Amino acid sequence: MQLWESVEAEYRERTPTSRKLYREAGDHVPVGVASSYRAWDPHPLFIDKAQGVYLHDVDGNSYMDFDMNNGAGMSGHAHPAVTEAVTEQLQRGTLFTHPHKLLTEAATELKKRWDLVDKVRFTNSGTESTMHAIRIARAYSGKDKLLKIEGSYHGCHDYVLMSKSAPGRLSGHPKRPARVVESEGVPEKVAETVEIAPWNDLDAVEQIMHDNINEIGALIVEPIVMNVAMTQPHGDFLQGLRELCDEYGITYIFDEVKTGVKVAPGGAAEYYDVEPDLVAMAKSIGGNFPVGAIGGKEEVMERIDDGAAHYGTYNGNPLVLQALVTQLKDVLTEDAYEHVDALGERMVRGYEDVMEDEGIVGHVEHVNSQGSILFTDKRIENYRDWIDNIDYGLHENFWFSMLNQGVMPHPHSADQQWTISVQHTEEHIDETIEAFKNVAPKLAEEQQS
Ligand SMILES: Cc1ncc(COP(=O)(O)O)c(C=O)c1O
Structure with a gap:
């Protein structure tokens, strides 16, 4: 004191x-x-x-x-390579809501890093990436509930604003954490579609999946819990989750907003050699520009073709894609x-x-x-x-x-x-x-x- x-x-x-x-x-x-x-x-x-x-x-x-x-x-602040590339793009227009060739170039750069990724869609932040990844995941599995890890942060939308920093007295049994909503304005009915699981306890996760059989359609994890001071997965925890997702018909999402292109060129999927179905990305992929992405396997991402909504005026604008391409090709x-x-x-x-x-x-x-x-x-x-x-x-x-x-x-x-x-x-x-x-x-x- x-x-x-x-x-x-x-x-x-x-x-x-x-x-x-x-x-x-x-x-x-x-x-x-x-x-x-x-x-x-x-x-x-x-x-x-x-x-x-x-x-x-x-x-x-x-x-x-x-x-x-x-x-x-x-990249550090104002990296000269990113600044130069973006300055050039500034003269050519910062936003056109029509496709342009940087789209393929940017998606290709991400695909080189994540073996599992066949297709990519761009967003403007980590929050948008996890939000859309969760919708696509549910569309793919055909089930409504989300399973989220206690203590993890996945951005600021209704489905994930829970059990991130809850006090212990509200958090329930460690093997069966309570759902603690951490923002006003999140509808109770939305919160009820989310179950909470502990990190590094495969048996507890399986029990929750089993108790919600035919209901949980998506699992989202930070492969390292970066918002609990880098708590790593122990042993085969991430691979164990892969197997449980296969067994229970659950789409497996890695939130690589903080780990992506950082812990390894191909993020935590490369570092731990585990293949999720979808990866949510943002932050360091963009050389300090506001860009996010969702990457995934063909059969999952094609839900977007087949009806899962993904729109956005600023999605994949040429300015941020130029920053991303330069960051991934020339800086990292x-x-x-x-x-x-x-x-x-x-x-x-x-x-x-x-x-x-x-x-x-x-x-x-x-x-x-x-x-x-x-x-x-x-x-x-x-x-x-x-x-x-x-x-x-x-x-x-x-x-x-x-x-x-x-x-x-x-x-x-x-x-x-x-x-x-x-x-x-x-x-x-x-x-x-x-x-x-x-x-x-x-x-x-x-x-x-
Ligand atoms: C793991 C993780 N996911 C998602 C987000 C949300 O990203 P953004 O702040 O770009 O919306 C964050 C932000 O810190 C994060 O750490």
């Missing part, structure tokens, strides 16, 4: 203009931000510009950025993966060494270039473990102390992970670890108090 007072005071002192602009924005925009996740106490940073690996705020502070647009920025090259994955190892070693030297209880979960720091020695298996073991207060101290040192270690909130971009270098990682060395003794003291 004592630490927080000094950390918060320093943050306030460094960022008075952000505070002023936040207050002003609150008079015009609910919560003063464009997406409610962006608000935090005492006030969020207002950013003036973002270039390379740095965010520059309105008070003249710079932050080495590992938030990277909530994982969308694997084989060398780029080698580079960011090696930096990922360096970051993990750096954080873990400092924690050990300072006697901080904690560890890092990571897959290649993405990682989360956890102030607990418990290896987290699922959402219940997470809420029982995480020290939110200490994590806030860590996060704001790093901001005060000029590093944004990951998006705000203990359940998030860093993104290392292709523009980061070894020096950037070493600077980050130096910053952590500066704040670690006080964190250790706070943890032990």
